[in-house]
Amino acid sequence: MxxxxxxxxxxxxxxxxxxxxxxxxxxxxxxxxxxxxxxxxxxxxxxxxxxxxxxxxxxxxxxxxxxxxxxxxxxxxxxxxxxxxxxxxxxxxxxxAPGCNANAVVEYVFCALAALEVDWRGRSFGIVGCGNVGGLLQKRLHALGASCAVYDPWLPDNPDSAPLAQVLGRDIVCLHAPLVKGGRYPSLHMIGPEQLSHIRDGAVLISAGRGAVLDSRALLQRLKRKPCFRTVLDVWENEPEIDTELLQRVDLATPHIAGYSDDGKLAGTRQVREGLSALMDLALPPMAPETSGNSATIRIVPGNARSGEADLGAGQGGAMADLLLQMYDPRVDDRRLREAASDTEPMAQGFDRLRREYPKRLEFCHYTAPAEVLNEEELQQLAVLGLMCK
Structure with a gap:
């Protein structure tokens, strides 16, 4: 339209x-x-x-x-x-709208790990950038009892602060830094050839902040070496003209939609209206809280993880991973992006089309699962992530 x-x-x-x-x-x-x-x-x-x-x-x-x-x-x-x-x-x-889709991005991280059949329990996490998204991920990891180290030069007093090399050496590395092109702490190509050398073979790298924080050519060269780490890219340099050779090399690729939940998008629109009211002194009437349009919870049970278009299976992550993939399966977005890259449509047009036509995605709080099929530890962990089991 x-x-x-x-x-x-x-x-x-x-x-x-x-x-x-x-x-x-x-x-x-x-x-x-x-x-x-x-x-x-x-x-x-x-x-x-x-x-x-x-x-x-x-x-x-x-x-x-x-x-x-x-x-x-x-x-x-x-x-x-x-x-x-x-x-x-x-x-x-x-x-x-700072923080409007932070929860959706954190949920994306856990669903991406489930899609890769990586059991995060017992693994150590490294977080690069600890603002709204990285900070919420850190909070969830603490609640889950997971070990994490944080690199954010703007937040030197963070209790998990560590040098960048140590953060990049963790089992699962999550990039959530904003793109800053100048000043005291620029982040453009902050993760280049030297930094990538600190990521251990067999680790998982998830980039869901800003594409240009990660040097894509350096990443491509690193991924050509074997053995290597597994890579999840949601953000890309030069969007929407993304590097299709890099796309072929990564394990999971999505078109900058990690935060594209209905809840997050509606929150962003509401926050800007509130900003307009305050900054322009308009005294606009308050709006009713945004909803996803689905007030009833959706019941899910282990064993039903599907892509929505094709049976992709539940992987080897057990009941917990199965439930995560039922709520959001990033392999569907991965497949659509790869199909767009192989189509006759120009890559840039396909990338934007996938974002423009993105289907409704609800956050975990809209789902419930039967408690009797999960053990006590899984119940506690899913509650931290937002899924209600009863």
Missing amino acids: NNTAVETPGLRIVADENIPALERFFGDLGTLRRCPGRTLSREQLSGADILLVRSVTEVNQSLLQGTPVRFVGSCTIGTDHLDIPWLERNGIHWSA
Whole structure:
């Protein structure tokens, strides 16, 4: 749906067509026009007061110079696509949605391990970047009794802080750092050839933060060597023009959807509305809490893990892994991305299409499982992850 409009009086709003629940959260504020975020142009903003984007839109002087835009809201946790110094110098308010999809990304990590048939229990974790996502993962790991080490130069007092080389030497390494291109602690290509040498053979590397934190050419060269570690990539350098040779080498590949739960996307839209209300002093009426549209819990039982389109099996992770894969199976997204790469459609178009047409995905809290089929340890661990068993 491109360049369609909902007519109501008030503010003139231009928004990325892929932002969910726009009408619910912004339809009462003015004229709402949806546009493709990847190709958004200055001309489309010639009459706009408000710009709402996701991470695919670079918001800078080139886009906004000469437009009447007074507020930019990004319904995402990251802000590397916003030229914040330029916005602030020009008196343009901005807001983002930090933490809105952190829970979804943490759930992605555990489902990815289940898909790889990796039993995380008894393994050590390394977390690079301990903001909203990495911090929540750390909290869950503590609750699960798992060992973890953290590298985040912005948080030197973190109780699990360790040198980067030690963090990368853990059994399971999770990259959740934001993309920072300058300043005291830049993260662009922070994980390069030297850093990759610290990842042990047989380990698992999961990158679900920002693609350019990891040097993709260095990773490709490392993966060509045998033996090596297993790799899960959700974020890529140069999205949507991702490296298809690297795609062929990784164990699990998804199109930047780790945080694409319905719950997380709705939370992001709500947070930006709240930011608009506060920064523009609009005193907007409060909105009812967002829901996924599914108030009833979905009952699942071990032994039914399927892809939704093909039987992919439950792996060797036991009942716990089986239940995780029923709630979200990243192998489905992996298969779709590889099919897009082998199609006649250009890779960039296929990558964006998969994100645009992403099916509804509910977080663990919407599911329940029978307690009698699980042991006490599994019940406690699933409760930490958010699945209710009764």
